[in-house]
Amino acid sequence: MKELSIGEVARQAGLTASALRYYERAGLLPAPPRRSRQRRYTEAVFGRISLIRLALEAGFTIGETRLFLTGFSEQTPPAARWRALAARKLEEVDALMDRARRMKSLLETSFQCRCPRLEDCEKFLRAAKRKPTEVLRCG
Amino acid sequence: MKELSIGEVARQAGLTASALRYYERAGLLPAPPRRSRQRRYTEAVFGRISLIRLALEAGFTIGETRLFLTGFSEQTPPAARWRALAARKLEEVDALMDRARRMKSLLETSFQCRCPRLEDCEKFLRAAKRKPTEVLRCG
DNA sequence: GCTTGACTTCAAGTGCACTTTAACTCGTAG
DNA sequence: CTACGAGTTAAAGTGCACTTGAAGTCAAGC
Numbered sequence: 001m002k003e004l005s006i007g008e009v010a011r012q013a014g015l016t017a018s019a020l021r022y023y024e025r026a027g028l029l030p031a032p033p034r035r036s037r038q039r040r041y042t043e044a045v046f047g048r049i050s051l052i053r054l055a056l057e058a059g060f061t062i063g064e065t066r067l068f069l070t071g072f073s074e075q076t077p078p079a080a081r082w083r084a085l086a087a088r089k090l091e092e093v094d095a096l097m098d099r100a101r102r103m104k105s106l107l108e109t110s111f112q113c114r115c116p117r118l119e120d121c122e123k124f125l126r127a128a129k130r131k132p133t134e135v136l137r138c139g
Numbered sequence: 140m141k142e143l144s145i146g147e148v149a150r151q152a153g154l155t156a157s158a159l160r161y162y163e164r165a166g167l168l169p170a171p172p173r174r175s176r177q178r179r180y181t182e183a184v185f186g187r188i189s190l191i192r193l194a195l196e197a198g199f200t201i202g203e204t205r206l207f208l209t210g211f212s213e214q215t216p217p218a219a220r221w222r223a224l225a226a227r228k229l230e231e232v233d234a235l236m237d238r239a240r241r242m243k244s245l246l247e248t249s250f251q252c253r254c255p256r257l258e259d260c261e262k263f264l265r266a267a268k269r270k271p272t273e274v275l276r277c278g
Numbered sequence: 279g280c281t282t283g284a285c286t287t288c289a290a291g292t293g294c295a296c297t298t299t300a301a302c303t304c305g306t307a308g
Numbered sequence: 309c310t311a312c313g314a315g316t317t318a319a320a321g322t323g324c325a326c327t328t329g330a331a332g333t334c335a336a337g338c
Binding site: 054055057058059060083086089090093094096097099100101102103104106107108110111 | 193194196197198199222225228229232233235236238239240241242243245246247249250
C-alpha cells in the first residue's frame with residue numbers, strides 16, 4: 001500500500017498540511033505512523049477527510065465532528081451522546097436547508113426585481129418568509 | 140407609530156442589544172433617530188433584521204450582507220457588484236444545500252447503522268457521496 | 279436628592295477554525 | 309560537506325461575528 005506524505009495528502013485533498021495537523025491534534029484524524037518523525041498516510045485517509053469536510057461544511061463544529069466520527073463505535077454512554085447529537089444535528093441541518101432554500105429563492109427573486117429598495121418589494125418580502133422554492137417576479 | 144427601545148427590539152427579535160449596535164456600526168442596520176441619545180426603532184426594523192439573519196444564517200458574511208441589503212438600489216456600479224455577488228452566492232447556496240442534503244442523508248443512515256466504525260460501513264460511505272436524499276440501511 | 283435600571287460609547291476580549299512563524303531535523307543531490 | 313526541500317514542534321497570530329467591561333448619561337420613582 002502506497003505511503004503518502006502530508007504534503008501529498010494535502011494537495012490531493014485540496015487543503016493544507018497545517019489543517020491536517022490541526023485535525024490530528026483536534027482528534028478528527030488518527031495519528032498516522034511516522035518514518036523518521038514524518039507522518040505517512042495511506043489512501044484510507046481520504047475517506048476520513050471527506051467525512052470531516054462534509055460535516056464541517058454542513059455546520060458541525062470541530063467537537064461535534066469528532067463525536068460524529070469517533071463516538072460512534074464506543075460503548076453505550078458515548079453512543080448515547082452520539083445519538084443525541086445526531087438527532088439535534090438532524091434538526092439543525094433541516095433548518096439550514098430551509099434557510100438556504102429561502103435564501104436561494106430570495107436571490108432568484110431579487111435578480112429580476114427592479115424595486116428601489118429590497119424591503120419595498122412586496123414579493124421579495126413574501127419570498128423571504130416562504131418555504132417552497134416557487135419563484136416570483138417583482139413590480 | 141410605536142417607538143421601540145433597543146432592548147425591546149432585541150427581545151422581540153431574539154438577539155442582543157449589542158448585536159444590534161454591531162449591525163448598525165457594520166452598516167447593516169440604518170441608524171435610527173435618538174430620544175436623548177437613545178435609539179428609537181419602529182416596527183419596520185423587524186423586516187430588516189429578518190433579512191439580515193436570513194443572509195447571515197445562509198452563510199453570507201457581514202460585508203456580503205451589507206452589499207445584499209444596500210447595494211441593491213444604488214446606481215450602476217454597486218448594482219453590478221450586487222449582481223455579481225448574487226450570482227456567486229447563488230452557486231454557494233446551491234453548494235450549501237447539497238452538502239446539507241448529503242449530511243442529512245448521512246445522519247439518517249448512520250442512525251440505523253450498527254457497523255463498528257462509521258468508515259467500515261459501505262452504505263454509509265456511499266451515502267456520503269450521493270446527491271439524492273435516498274435512505275439506505277447498513278448491515 | 280438619590281438610587282435604579284436601561285441605555286450610551288469605546289476598547290478590549292472571546293471562540294472558532296485555522297495559519298503563520300521560528301527554530302529545528304531529515305534524506306537526497308551536487 | 310553543504311545546501312535544499314519537505315517535514316517537525318510549540319506558540320503566537322488571523323478574521324469573523326459578536327460579547328464584555330468600564331465609565332458615563334438619563335428619566336422615573338422614592
